[in-house]
Amino acid sequence: DQQVKQNSPSLSVQEGRISILNCDYTNSMFDYFLWYKKYPAEGPTFLISISSIKDKNEDGRFTVFLNKSAKHLSLHIVPSQPGDSAVYFCAASGGGSQGNLIFGKGTKLSVKP
Amino acid sequence: DAGVIQSPRHEVTEMGQEVTLRCKPISGHNSLFWYRQTMMRGLELLIYFNNNVPIDDSGMPEDRFSAKMPNASFSTLKIQPSEPRDSAVYFCASTSSRDRGLGANVLTFGAGSRLTVL
Numbered sequence: 620d621q622q623v624k625q626n627s628p629s630l631s632v633q634e635g636r637i638s639i640l641n642c643d644y645t646n647s648m649f650d651y652f653l654w655y656k657k658y659p660a661e662g663p664t665f666l667i668s669i670s671s672i673k674d675k676n677e678d679g680r681f682t683v684f685l686n687k688s689a690k691h692l693s694l695h696i697v698p699s700q701p702g703d704s705a706v707y708f709c710a711a712s713g714g715g716s717q718g719n720l721i722f723g724k725g726t727k728l729s730v731k732p
Numbered sequence: 733d734a735g736v737i738q739s740p741r742h743e744v745t746e747m748g749q750e751v752t753l754r755c756k757p758i759s760g761h762n763s764l765f766w767y768r769q770t771m772m773r774g775l776e777l778l779i780y781f782n783n784n785v786p787i788d789d790s791g792m793p794e795d796r797f798s799a800k801m802p803n804a805s806f807s808t809l810k811i812q813p814s815e816p817r818d819s820a821v822y823f824c825a826s827t828s829s830r831d832r833g834l835g836a837n838v839l840t841f842g843a844g845s846r847l848t849v850l
Contacts, residue, residue: 651837662736662823662841663775708775712837719765719788720839724774 622646623711625723632730638696640726642709645690650713653720654683654694657706667694671713699730736842738824744848750812753845756805757826765839766799766809767823775823781807782829814849821846 624643632638640654650671655663669676669683669692676683682695696703706727710720737756745751757764765780779789781801789799796815801807811818825839 653837655841660843662825662843664841665838668838719777719780720837721777722767722775 621723622649623709623721623723625709625726627726628724629727629729632699632728634701634730634732635698638694638699638703638728638730640694640696640707640709640728642692642694642723643690644692644711646711646713646721647690648713649711649721651711652683652685652692653710653712654681655708655710655722657708657725663708666707696728699728701730701732704728704730736824736826736840738822738842738845740845741843742846742848744850745814746850747815748813749849750810751814751818751847751849753809753822753824753847755807755809755824755842757807757824758840759805761826761828761840762804763827763829764801764807765825765827766807767825767841769821769823769844778809778822811847814847816849819847819849 622645653668654666656666657663667678667681667683669685674685680696685692706725708725709723712720736758739754763782766778767775768778769775778791779799780787784801797811799809821844823841823844825841827839
C-alpha cells in the first residue's frame with residue numbers, strides 16, 4: 620500500500636527539452652513534498668521542495684507544481700541537460716511524522732545529447 | 733562538514749553471519765534515519781531516532797534487525813543472522829528536528845552501504 624507513487628519507472632528526453640516527472644500521493648495529511656536526485660553509488664541529494672500551502676516553487680531550471688485536489692505533484696526541468704540524468708525520488712512528509720519522509724520508487728531520467 | 737558518513741561502503745557476507753553497518757550523522761543534527769533501498773520496494777524507512785531515542789521502528793523487518801544510537805554522533809544497524817533477502821543498499825540520513833517546518837524535513841543522506849548476502 621504505497622502512499623507515494625511514481626508510476627513511470629523511466630523517462631528519456633532530448634537535451635534542451637523539458638523533462639516532466641510525476642508523483643501521486645494518497646495521504647491528505649502530508650504537508651511537505653520534496654524531490655531528491657540520486658546518482659549511481661551515491662546517496663539521494665535534496666533538489667527542491669514545496670509546502671502544501673503553495674502550488675508552485677521554482678529554483679533555476681527546476682520547478683515543482685502541487686495540485687492538492689488531485690493529490691499530484693510534478694517536477695519540471697527546463698532546459699534538460701545530460702548532467703540531469705539520474706534517478707529522481709518524490710517524497711512526502713507530515714501527518715505528525717515530521718522528518719519521516721515517505722518515498723516513491725523513483726523515476727530514472729535519461730537526457731540524451 | 734564531511735556530511736553523513738557510512739561504513740562500510742560495501743559488504744559481502746555469507747548467510748547466517750552477523751552484519752554491522754555504521755553511521756556518523758552531521759554534527760548538530762539530532763534526528764537520524766535508517767533507510768533500505770531495494771528494486772522491489774524502493775526506499776523504505778526502517779527506523780528513526782530523535783535525540784538518540786528510537787521513535788519509530790515499525791519499518792524494521794523482523795527481530796533479526798536491531799539499531800542503536802549510543803550517542804549523538806554514532807549509530808549502528810545490525811543484522812543477525814543475515815539472509816540473502818537482506819541484500820540491499822542501506823542509507824543513513826540525518827536532520828535537525830529543531831529546524832522549523834520544511835527545514836526539519838530535508839534529510840541529508842550518506843553514500844550508503846551496499847550489502848550482499850550470499
